Amino acid sequence: MEQIFFFYFAFVIAATSVLVVAMRNPVYSALALLIMFFHVAGLYVTLHAEFLAAVQIIVYAGAILVLYLFVVMLLNLKQDDRYHRQWPMAAAVGVTLFVEAIILTVMKGWTAPLAATGTETTIGEAGNTEAIGDVLYSTYLFPFEVASLILLVAMIGAIVLAKKDLGEPTES
Amino acid sequence: MTVPLFYYLVLSGIVFLTGVMGVLLRRNIIIILLSVELMLNATNINFVAFSQYFHDVAGQVFVFFALTVAAAEVAVGLAIIVALYRAKSTINVDEFQLLKW
Numbered sequence: 001m002e003q004i005f006f007f008y009f010a011f012v013i014a015a016t017s018v019l020v021v022a023m024r025n026p027v028y029s030a031l032a033l034l035i036m037f038f039h040v041a042g043l044y045v046t047l048h049a050e051f052l053a054a055v056q057i058i059v060y061a062g063a064i065l066v067l068y069l070f071v072v073m074l075l076n077l078k079q080d081d082r083y084h085r086q087w088p089m090a091a092a093v094g095v096t097l098f099v100e101a102i103i104l105t106v107m108k109g110w111t112a113p114l115a116a117t118g119t120e121t122t123i124g125e126a127g128n129t130e131a132i133g134d135v136l137y138s139t140y141l142f143p144f145e146v147a148s149l150i151l152l153v154a155m156i157g158a159i160v161l162a163k164k165d166l167g168e169p170t171e172s
Numbered sequence: 173m174t175v176p177l178f179y180y181l182v183l184s185g186i187v188f189l190t191g192v193m194g195v196l197l198r199r200n201i202i203i204i205l206l207s208v209e210l211m212l213n214a215t216n217i218n219f220v221a222f223s224q225y226f227h228d229v230a231g232q233v234f235v236f237f238a239l240t241v242a243a244a245e246v247a248v249g250l251a252i253i254v255a256l257y258r259a260k261s262t263i264n265v266d267e268f269q270l271l272k273w
Contacts, residue, residue, distance in 0.1 A: 036210075059243060
């Protein structure tokens with residue numbers, strides 16, 4: 001049962017991620033990415049990460065993707081040719097990475113990694129959100145504060161970059 | 173866990189490779205940013221799969237941080253795109269050859 005769900009989600013995720021790259025119209029690409037985000041959220045639910053599934057839908061599908069669509073429609077793009085002329089280079093990189101992955105999996109085989117050391121927090125007894133909150137606000141408190149600083153910097157940077165002409169009087 | 177960890181790694185690898193191809197191949201700068209989102213999602217799938225495998229919730233916390241970075245990247249990146257479009261009235265990356273205008 002779990003495998004059926006996994007293969008469904010995996011198939012849709014792989015197909016829509018290819019569509020994101022291959023679509024000619026940026027709006028279609030963004031919508032394919034939206035479908036992919038929803039299925040990644042479904043994959044998180046099957047992995048018992050319910051809080052992350054909710055955050056994935058709210059932040060990725062709700063905020064980030066809407067921002068993308070907003071900019072795509074703001075810029076009023078005309079459709080131009082899609083691909084670089086440097087596609088042989090890209091194909092070389094892709095084939096190299098692919099062969100490397102295959103060689104690594106064949107050579108190393110699949111050995112189960114060691115179980116984590118005793119510091120882990122068990123999932124599921126107190127609920128996923130509570131477990132994440134426990135770890136986030138104790139062990140990872142400093143990275144959490146740094147993350148808020150990153151968001152502040154990004155907000156100020158976006159405002160400064162998108163402002164029309166900073167400091168000079170507008171003449172147009 | 174009935175689905176082996178290996179399957180998640182293969183799925184994540186496929187999505188990541190698709191994102192790399194998108195960054196290398198496409199000329200539309202918005203599609204390039206969308207491909208970067210694909211790569212971030214591939215790493216997030218990895219994090220959550222390992223978190224479930226090791227029964228350690230720290231992996232999900234890292235997904236949380238990756239999400240923060242993705243949000244910041246989108247805000248700054250789209251602001252840069254809007255500024256570039258104002259200056260050159262195109263978003264084709266082949267046209268952006270100078271660091272000044």
